[in-house]
Amino acid sequence: MPDPDFPFLGVHLTRGVGGHVHAGPNAVLAFAREGYDWRTVRPRELWDTLTYPGLWRLARRSYRTGSAEIARSLSRHRFAESLRRLVPDLRDEHLVPAPAGVRAQAMRRDGSLVDDFLIERSGSVVHVLNAPSPAATSAFEIARHIVGLLQMEDDVRGPAAP
Structure with missing residues (x-):
């Protein structure tokens, strides 16, 4: 079930046109505007993010959720665990890495996320x-x-x- 405090789609499975199934998503901070993996770091962009006061206000309120998302993004087992709530027979080895996406998310200075246009x-x-x-x-x-x-x-x- 999605967290009502965050305007993100919850963990889900989507069947593709070719019959394959995509599992996702999770939401973690990217280290660059086009940071599609953990290795992509743009120091200036990361600095702008880390010095934005809203980020720290959000982090203070939501550190448990944020920590869980980071753990899920780094651990196949943790990610599979969250999917097993939907498909109890799913095993860790059923999951294979796939390309990531980047979803821009506007945040207000008070740390609240903009959930509309x-x-x-x-x-x-x-x-x-x-x-x-x-x-x-x-x-x-x-x-x-x-x-x-x-x-x-x-x-x-x-x-x-x-």
């Missing part, structure tokens, strides 16, 4: 700051919203010069 306009620029799981499904609606924001800006400034 967060789109802001700054002058004539629109920033999509958080786009949770249904973003691909909602892409056309998001685009309409962004176009609407930009049209409001044009209405205020007038049409752009040719």
Whole structure:
């Protein structure tokens, strides 16, 4: 069962088109914006993350959950244990490593996670700051919203010069 305090999909199994089954996910801090494994570290990006006050507020409140996620990401046995709640006959050796994904997650300065779309306009620029799981499904609606924001800006400034 997903933790209601975190806007992530809980551990689950998904059958692929070819019949193979993917197990996942877990959620751990990446050491780079495109850190698809533990070896990828970008010192500047990691520094920005570690000096953000919201991270430490979240960590203080959620260290048990965070520690369990790290353990699951490093231990096949721990990961299999969590999946056995869904499939009791699953054995550790059924799991094989697979590529990881990176899911960006917006966090407020108070350490709370943004669990919905967060789109802001700054002058004539629109920033999509958080786009949770249904973003691909909602892409056309998001685009309409962004176009609407930009049209409001044009209405205020007038049409752009040719």
